[in-house]
Amino acid sequence: MKILVCISHVPDTTSKINFSDSDSKFDPTGVQFVINPNDEFGLTRAMWFKEKQGAAVEVVTVGGPEVEPTIRKALAIGADSAIRVDIPAVDGLQVARELAAVVKDGGYDLIIAGRESIDYNGGMVPGMLAELTGAEFVNNCIGLEVEGNTATASREMDGGKETVTAGLPLVIGGQKGLVEESDLRIPNMRGIMMARKKPLNVIPAANSSVETEFVKFEKPAPKGAVKLVDEGNLDELIDLLHNEAKAI
Amino acid sequence: MSVLVYTESEQGKFKKSAFEAASYARAVADQMETSVTAVAVNQDDVSELGNYGVDKVLKIASSEAFNAKQYAHYIKQAAETESADIIVLSSTADSRYLAPILAVGLNATYASNVIEAPSSVSPFTVKRTAFTNKAYGLLAMHSDKKVIGVSSNAFGLVEKPVQTTVSDFNPELVNSSLAVQSIDKDTGQVSIADAEIVVSAGRGLKGPENWGMVEELAEVLGAATACSKPVSDLGWRPHSEHVGQTGKPVASNLYIAIGISGAIQHLAGVNASKVKVVINTDPEAPFFKAADYGVVGDAFEVVPKLIEKLKVFKAQNA
Ligand SMILES: Cc1cc2nc3c(=O)[nH]c(=O)nc-3n(C[C@H](O)[C@H](O)[C@H](O)COP(=O)(O)OP(=O)(O)OC[C@H]3O[C@@H](n4cnc5c(N)ncnc54)[C@H](O)[C@@H]3O)c2cc1C
Ligand SMILES: Nc1ncnc2c1ncn2[C@@H]1O[C@H](COP(=O)(O)O)[C@@H](O)[C@H]1O
Numbered sequence: 001m002k003i004l005v006c007i008s009h010v011p012d013t014t015s016k017i018n019f020s021d022s023d024s025k026f027d028p029t030g031v032q033f034v035i036n037p038n039d040e041f042g043l044t045r046a047m048w049f050k051e052k053q054g055a056a057v058e059v060v061t062v063g064g065p066e067v068e069p070t071i072r073k074a075l076a077i078g079a080d081s082a083i084r085v086d087i088p089a090v091d092g093l094q095v096a097r098e099l100a101a102v103v104k105d106g107g108y109d110l111i112i113a114g115r116e117s118i119d120y121n122g123g124m125v126p127g128m129l130a131e132l133t134g135a136e137f138v139n140n141c142i143g144l145e146v147e148g149n150t151a152t153a154s155r156e157m158d159g160g161k162e163t164v165t166a167g168l169p170l171v172i173g174g175q176k177g178l179v180e181e182s183d184l185r186i187p188n189m190r191g192i193m194m195a196r197k198k199p200l201n202v203i204p205a206a207n208s209s210v211e212t213e214f215v216k217f218e219k220p221a222p223k224g225a226v227k228l229v230d231e232g233n234l235d236e237l238i239d240l241l242h243n244e245a246k247a248i
Numbered sequence: 249m250s251v252l253v254y255t256e257s258e259q260g261k262f263k264k265s266a267f268e269a270a271s272y273a274r275a276v277a278d279q280m281e282t283s284v285t286a287v288a289v290n291q292d293d294v295s296e297l298g299n300y301g302v303d304k305v306l307k308i309a310s311s312e313a314f315n316a317k318q319y320a321h322y323i324k325q326a327a328e329t330e331s332a333d334i335i336v337l338s339s340t341a342d343s344r345y346l347a348p349i350l351a352v353g354l355n356a357t358y359a360s361n362v363i364e365a366p367s368s369v370s371p372f373t374v375k376r377t378a379f380t381n382k383a384y385g386l387l388a389m390h391s392d393k394k395v396i397g398v399s400s401n402a403f404g405l406v407e408k409p410v411q412t413t414v415s416d417f418n419p420e421l422v423n424s425s426l427a428v429q430s431i432d433k434d435t436g437q438v439s440i441a442d443a444e445i446v447v448s449a450g451r452g453l454k455g456p457e458n459w460g461m462v463e464e465l466a467e468v469l470g471a472a473t474a475c476s477k478p479v480s481d482l483g484w485r486p487h488s489e490h491v492g493q494t495g496k497p498v499a500s501n502l503y504i505a506i507g508i509s510g511a512i513q514h515l516a517g518v519n520a521s522k523v524k525v526v527i528n529t530d531p532e533a534p535f536f537k538a539a540d541y542g543v544v545g546d547a548f549e550v551v552p553k554l555i556e557k558l559k560v561f562k563a564q565n566a
Pocket of ligand 1: 037449450451452453475476477478479490491492493494495506507508509510511512513514517527528529530533545546547548
């Protein structure tokens with residue numbers, strides 16, 4: 001079995017978000033980047049397939065040279081090889097088209113992506129990639145097994161859970177549940193040393209067109225101070241929620 | 249070239265998010281001086297859509313229960329029949345699932361988490377949340393066709409009664425090897441995604457045996473119950489209740505956080521809620537900085553009192 005894990009390189013949630021160029025661009029100065037959390041769950045599940053079922057695991061990212069530390073981290077966690085498609089990622093459809101070009105000749109059985117990236121929160125690359133390559137797709141995936149040519153996958157729905165079977169190749173939009181938090185791995189020294197010797201192939205982009213652009217970013221207006229209500233006066237809270245906030 | 253909207257329903261009832269999507273589609277259609285066509289699958293009674301400005305409804309009788317690829321192709325065919333360039337969907341799990349498939353099918357770009365009517369229709373520019381609610385971005389979409397995913401509880405319901413024509417639509421089926429084996433629905437509960445009010449509790453509640461009051465508060469308010477990540481990791485509550493950056497997103501009208509500190513990863517997933525109330529013993533808990541209303545106090549005393557007072561309030565305002 002051959003697995004491709006799509007990795008998006010995102011600012012850690014605790015980073016302060018700032019913009020430059022008259023608020024039209026995200027400013028990465030001083031920001032710590034990490035593997036998108038949803039992709040980390042997927043990568044860990046891929047390692048399970050590698051260890052239990054002998055799968056070969058390749059990771060891919062679309063981005064400039066600045067994303068290499070993130071993809072190296074995926075190699076240190078245990079992926080066998082990596083691909084970087086050498087073009088800045090600016091739009092979900094563009095990224096999906098670039099990834100589709102990688103998938104087309106790759107012979108992957110399983111393509112693991114995340115339900116959304118925590119930077120632009122598009123939630124679109126996996127579904128687009130599936131449709132562009134003619135693969136089946138399961139979003140919000142919280143459980144995945146493969147036997148022979150059939151995958152069994154569970155997805156979280158609003159108010160429940162659905163389990164499906166699908167033929168391969170399959171693309172998933174993964175999330176927590178694929179593995180638990182406690183299963184996530186921190187790269188150890190040996191992994192980091194080995195990662196240096198693993199192949200990281202930089203390939204030219206297909207130069208897919210970019211059809212959207214952020215013209216301006218803004219931050220939410222600073223929140224007014226919280227209104228504190230004394231615990232002996234909960235009627236006031238109910239009154240505020242009813243008459244002021246109109247929430248009950 | 250009307251604006252197309254997918255109006256989702258469940259068990260013969262439209263979801264509230266369907267009316268929100270329809271309201272949004274109407275606003276776009278007004279800006280573009282055109283009409284609104286809705287697609288409804290396996291929904292007999294579509295009369296309510298007229299209240300939200302839907303001029304025409306295409307009714308599809310599907311032999312298949314929800315299948316994202318199938319439904320995306322239904323909507324694609326409807327868009328082609330109506331020569332629609334703009335397709336509006338809600339932010340339910342199912343709509344988010346099918347939207348990217350639909351976008352590729354139509355060669356369209358897709359904007360998710362959209363919170364306002366377009367600021368311009370040429371170029372088509374929408375405001376959406378980004379960086380997990382830490383910023384907004386104005387996105388200009390230059391493709392001919394666009395798929396717009398509207399956030400819950402952001403644009404709201406806008407009534408605009410019109411005459412609606414209804415016709416049956418019989419799209420072709422697509423091939424899919426995907427087959428549903430089982431569905432486990434949390435029966436009888438309000439789901440976090442559909443809920444107007446979410447009552448959520450954290451590690452401050454000390455143990456699963458103390459959740460009775462959380463459930464009771466939710467029941468009085470007609471709310472869904474949720475929890476912080478450690479609570480589900482500890483097995484106190486099911487994983488389906490975990491909200492936050494790595495859990496379910498919440499965009500309710502009212503979010504009540506009991507014994508939750510307000511870590512950034514928790515806030516990232518719930519900040520889109522309109523009104524936030526915090527009940528916490530520690531006045532320094534970070535959640536107070538993100539909240540609208542707060543009570544500094546012991547949940548074990550505050551929550552039962554609040555339940556009693558809300559019962560009185562509900563009885564008076566019924
Ligand atoms: C990558 C990553 C992703 C994460 N994703 C999520 C996520 O999606 N969702 C999430 O929730 N967390 C997430 N976390 C964890 C997050 O950082 C916090 O650890 C977590 O939210 C804390 O949960 P808590 O507030 O319930 O517990 P605590 O931080 O232990 O807070 C308990 C609170 O209860 C209060 N309290 C104690 N006793 C009482 C009482 N009697 N009455 C009232 N209040 C009381 C305390 O003052 C305290 O503020 C993530 C962390 C990481 C690193
Ligand atoms: N630049 C990228 N390179 C590789 N994979 C990506 C990239 N951007 C997004 N993805 C994948 O698509 C998922 C969803 O991203 P998005 O649609 O941007 O929210 C991520 O979790 C990744 O698995």
